[in-house]
Amino acid sequence: MAIHLTDSPSRQSILWQDTLLKVSQSVLQQRTVDDLLQVLQGASFSVVRFQRVHLLWFNPLHNQIRFYRYDPLTDKVTGSEEGALLSEGPGGASWTYATLQRRDRLHFLHDYPYLAQHPAYLGLSDYCLVPLVRTGADRVMGGLEFLKADGSLFDDSEIAFFQALASVVTCALENIITREQAQKEAESLRHERDHYRILVDVTNTVISKLELKALAQEVSREIHRFFGIDFIALALGDGENEDGPLTYYATHYPAGERPAGKTSYHKQGKVPLTETLAAQVMQNNAVVLSAPGDGTPGTPTRCTLAQRLDGGLAHACLLPLTFGTRVLGVLELAHRHELAVTEADIRLLRQIAARIAIALDNAVAYEQITRLKDSLIHENFYLTEQLTEHVRQHGDDAFGEIIGCSQAIRQVLEQVEMVAASDSTVLILGETGTGKELIARAIHRLSPRQGKRMVKMNCAAIPSGLLESDLFGHEKGAFTGASAQRQGRFELADNSTLFLDEVGDIPPELQPKLLRVLQEREIERLGGSKVISVDVRLIAATNRDLKQMVADREYRSDLYYRLNVFPIVIPPLRERPEDIPLLVKFFTRKIARRMNRTIDNIPSEVLRRLSRLPWPGNVRELENVVERAVILTRGTTLNLQLAELQQMPPSASDIQKPVAPPLDMPPRQPLQDDEVESERQKIIRVLRETNGIVAGPKGAAARMGVKRTTLLSRMQRMGISVKDIEEME
Known part of the structure; x- marks a missing residue:
């Protein structure tokens, strides 16, 4: 029958009460199991003697027994999961029945032979396990094992002391468990807050970028700032060709560069899809972790993009950029040293990748819309230009x-x-x-x-x-x-x-x-x-x-x-004069209809005289002359000012040299020397009248009915300069 200190007040002494009080005060001040066990180990002195003390922590959620013991040789507390071994021992019985377990050496070895060689129980002479029962409940949260190894046995007073101490240890253990849970929850909340902060920053950064290059650079900057990773790349697939090359935008930060550093190297290019691990990521829509020595069965040449660009970036994490049911590309993170990526980090990175995928889809759509819009603008411009002219x-x-x-x-x-x-x-x-x-x-x-x-x-x-x-x-x-x-x-x-x-x-x-x-x-x-x-x-x-x-x-x-x-x-028009009357009638009818006019009569004398002119401007010049005549016409008969046309009689200068002889037609004869000289004198005369001005509406080229470049070419060929004009004056 167990004896409690309160049951034998006659045996209590001031020393026992003082010891229990001091030990209890010290136990309640501990914040970790390690510190608690060291305090209990120090409680062995003259009034209660034991050589070892162990703590068993029962975890019903995972059906495990956590075993803590103090090693006096190293002065350290070690903990291990030994539920399978200890559940069949006295700890299992105490967990089930919440009863004190007492064994001397012979009974302990008889009842638990498989613990005889366990380092924690070697050389014991007596064993006592006191259950730790949660206050106000019948659930056992653990137990305290006290062992003698000096050949003696525990007496009833020592057992009573252990029982009194167990209630205090239970309170201390509850405080430790509650504190650790609160710390874990606080740490979890901090991580969750930091993760949300990262997601918000990344989201705000990427949604404002509509160009792929700018998007890739902003993504690299944010990820490097939060995680300090050396290499960040966006590898984008070819939407039209599943086996097409990857277009990548990579940012490489030098080794040892601080996350807030500004030094970085941007690279852009293409790489065959089948030669990188990105193909596996996009095909399976799954995260791939790559480390030195990893190989992909059947495709030994596959490697990460980082390894292709820099062999020192051996550790990599590749995440799919998935939007809806489509994998748009891969987010690749690489480092020179091992990436300590946890499951929580993977979840966070996948959430980041999902937001990048949204921004990526927007950027690709924006690029396509911009290209189509630009093409449409130019097509409309060219079409309008043609329809207008x-x-x-x-x-x-x-x-x-x-x-x-x-x-x-x-x-x-x-x-x-x-x-x-x-x-x-x-x-x-x-x-x-x-x-x-x-x-x-x-x-x-x-x-x-x-x-x-x-x-x-x-x-x-x-x-x-x-x-x-x-x-x-x-x-x-x-x-x-x-x-x-x-x-x-x-x-x-x-x-x-x-x-x-x-x-x-x-x-x-x-x-x-x-x-x-x-x-x-x-x-x-x-x-x-x-x-x-x-x-x-x-x-x-x-x-x-x-x-x-x-x-x-x-x-x-x-x-x-x-x-x-x-x-x-x-x-040229001068070589087909029989077409001039047809052209005059056609232009008159077309231009009059455009001006809402009715002109149905063209004098035959006008047509005959127009057919005799040289028309250096050919059909275009004829159309312009007819348009001016339509404007001047007030009745139904075309009013063509023949006097103005006669002021410019045909000359050799009005007749341009043919570009090439027509098929089946004899070539034209070159200009004679006197014709050339006549053309030279005419150019000098017109230049003198325009004060040497060649271009413009009042220049010599316009007056002669030729292009500016044509006139300059003739002047150079004939050696005409400003000096010639001055000499004529």
């Missing part, structure tokens, strides 16, 4: 706007019909204003590509510095002012026809690139590295003598031969 054809006739019945124009139209059905390159040659663009449009309308609009470009109207960008397009940031990606004319004309007017004005440095496109049918945008295949039928036009330019080394011969596959020479 030209009158829609009448009916389904491809030659609706080409007026004429002369043998020369019929020969041109026959050539158009022959070449239209093929995809051959056509070179249209002719003076300014002869209607080269009308011929190009007729070829397109008769071709198999008529279902798509023809894209046109005037090479002389665009500054040479912007010509390459306009032809081939450019990437964002390719040059100053390139704020967005832009498609070039070749891309816009894919599966259609591209008409390059004034092709003779393409600068020499751009001619090899145009030749490459014509040969390879591939382009590269300015500032980009992606090769884009295009299917374009090219029609070129010029009023210059390309053959002479090749001879003068102003034009590449190989480009000339590539363009001159099927030349079509448009005769």
